[in-house]
Amino acid sequence: MRPLIRLALLTTLLSATAPPVWAHKPSDSYLQLTVADDRIQGRWDVALRDLHELVGLDPDGDGQVTWGEVRDSHSAIVASVLPQLTLSSAGEDCPLTAGTLRIAEHSDGPYAALAFDGRCPAPVEQLGVHYALLFDIDPSHRGLLRLELGGRTYSTVLQPSARQFAVRLEQPALGPLFWTYLQQGAWHIWSGFDHLLFLLCLLLPAVLQRRREGWIAATDARRATLDLIAVITAFTVAHALSLSAAALDWLQLPTRWVESAVAATIIFAALNNLFPLVQQRLWMVAFFFGLIHGAGYAGVLAGLGFEPATLALTLLAFNLGVEGGQILLAACCLPLAWWARHLALYRHMVVVPGSVLAILLGSWWLAQRLFHIRLEGFL
Structure with missing residues (x-):
C-alpha cells in the first residue's frame, strides 16, 4: 500500500509542476x-x-x-x-x-x-x-x-x-482538400493530448490478462491483437458517426458538457486498469466513448461553412486520417508492450503509474471544463 501512496504523491507533484495541458479542441x-x-x-x-x-x-x-x-x-x-x-x-x-x-x-x-x-x-x-x-x-x-x-x-x-x-x-x-483533411485527421490524434491519453489507457493493458492475483502476461498474441483492433475500430466508427452527425448539424450538444465528458472517459478508462470495472467486451465501452470524443471536434468542420458535398469529402478524409493515426499509434506501442509484458516493471511501473497519472490529469481537465476554472492558477 505504501508504494501506491508514494506513487500517488509523485504523480500529483508531476502534474502540479508540469506545464498546463489543454483541451481536446486545439486553438483554431x-x-x-x-x-x-x-x-x-x-x-x-x-x-x-x-x-x-x-x-x-x-x-x-x-x-x-x-x-x-x-x-x-x-x-x-x-x-x-x-x-x-x-x-x-x-x-x-x-x-x-x-x-x-x-x-x-x-x-x-x-x-x-x-x-x-x-x-x-x-x-x-x-x-x-x-x-x-x-x-x-x-x-x-x-x-x-x-x-x-x-x-x-x-x-x-x-x-x-x-x-x-x-x-x-x-x-x-477536391484533391488537395482531401489530402489536407486526411493529414488533419491524423494530426488530431497526435495533437489532442486527452484523446491520445484515452487511447493509451486502452493500449496499456492490451498485452495483459486480469486474474484474481492481478495482471499476468497474455499468451495468445493473435487474440490480444484482434481484441485491440476491435477496440480501436469500434472507437473510430463511433467517433466518425458522432463527428459526422454534429458537423452536418444533425446533432447539437453543448461543448462544455462534451469536453467534460471526454475528460470523464479518461478517468473511467484509467480506473478500469486499476480496478476491474469492465472486463469483457471492451469494444462496446470504446464505441460508447467514441461517440463522445467525436462530438468534441465536430465544430471545426461545421464552422467552415462547407456545402454538403464538400463537407462529406472532408469528413471522409478526416475520419480516414483518424483511423490511420490510431493504427500507427497501436503499431508503435503494441510490439514493445508485448515484449515487456512478462516484466513486473511493465505491470507495476508502467500500467499502474500511467493509469494513476491519467486519472489525475482527467480529473484536472474535468474540473477545468465543468466549472470554468484554471487549476494552474492555484498551484
Missing part, C-alpha cells in the same frame, strides 16, 4: 475569403481567449470579458491580427482594410469576428495567402481557410509548417 481561427474580380471580402474569427493572450481583453482584471471591453480593444485587435495575414496576386500584395468587429459563437466559445476588405492591382487569377497568427506563442494553433474564387470553394489548414497557400483558377479543388 476561421478565415473566410471571397474573391470577385480585383476585390476581396474577408472575415476572420479569432477566439477571445487567444486575443486575450495578444492584447489583454480584460483590463479591469475581473475574469470576465465583456462586449464593451472587446469594442474598446478594436484598434489593438486590428493592429495585432491583420498584419499577420498577407494576400497577394501576380506577385503584388493586396492591401487590406479593417472593417466592423462583432462577436460570433463557435462550438468552443465566443470569437471576435473581424470583417475586412482587400483590393488587388488587377483581377485575381491566382491568390497567395500567408498566415502567421499566434504561431510564435502557440505552435498548436491552426488557421482554417475557406476561399471562394472563380465559382469554386477551396480550403486548407494553415499551420507553422505550412504557412502559405496558393490557388489558381484552373486548379482542381
Whole structure:
C-alpha cells in the first residue's frame, strides 16, 4: 500500500509542476475569403481567449470579458491580427482594410469576428495567402481557410509548417482538400493530448490478462491483437458517426458538457486498469466513448461553412486520417508492450503509474471544463 501512496504523491507533484495541458479542441481561427474580380471580402474569427493572450481583453482584471471591453480593444485587435495575414496576386500584395468587429459563437466559445476588405492591382487569377497568427506563442494553433474564387470553394489548414497557400483558377479543388483533411485527421490524434491519453489507457493493458492475483502476461498474441483492433475500430466508427452527425448539424450538444465528458472517459478508462470495472467486451465501452470524443471536434468542420458535398469529402478524409493515426499509434506501442509484458516493471511501473497519472490529469481537465476554472492558477 505504501508504494501506491508514494506513487500517488509523485504523480500529483508531476502534474502540479508540469506545464498546463489543454483541451481536446486545439486553438483554431476561421478565415473566410471571397474573391470577385480585383476585390476581396474577408472575415476572420479569432477566439477571445487567444486575443486575450495578444492584447489583454480584460483590463479591469475581473475574469470576465465583456462586449464593451472587446469594442474598446478594436484598434489593438486590428493592429495585432491583420498584419499577420498577407494576400497577394501576380506577385503584388493586396492591401487590406479593417472593417466592423462583432462577436460570433463557435462550438468552443465566443470569437471576435473581424470583417475586412482587400483590393488587388488587377483581377485575381491566382491568390497567395500567408498566415502567421499566434504561431510564435502557440505552435498548436491552426488557421482554417475557406476561399471562394472563380465559382469554386477551396480550403486548407494553415499551420507553422505550412504557412502559405496558393490557388489558381484552373486548379482542381477536391484533391488537395482531401489530402489536407486526411493529414488533419491524423494530426488530431497526435495533437489532442486527452484523446491520445484515452487511447493509451486502452493500449496499456492490451498485452495483459486480469486474474484474481492481478495482471499476468497474455499468451495468445493473435487474440490480444484482434481484441485491440476491435477496440480501436469500434472507437473510430463511433467517433466518425458522432463527428459526422454534429458537423452536418444533425446533432447539437453543448461543448462544455462534451469536453467534460471526454475528460470523464479518461478517468473511467484509467480506473478500469486499476480496478476491474469492465472486463469483457471492451469494444462496446470504446464505441460508447467514441461517440463522445467525436462530438468534441465536430465544430471545426461545421464552422467552415462547407456545402454538403464538400463537407462529406472532408469528413471522409478526416475520419480516414483518424483511423490511420490510431493504427500507427497501436503499431508503435503494441510490439514493445508485448515484449515487456512478462516484466513486473511493465505491470507495476508502467500500467499502474500511467493509469494513476491519467486519472489525475482527467480529473484536472474535468474540473477545468465543468466549472470554468484554471487549476494552474492555484498551484
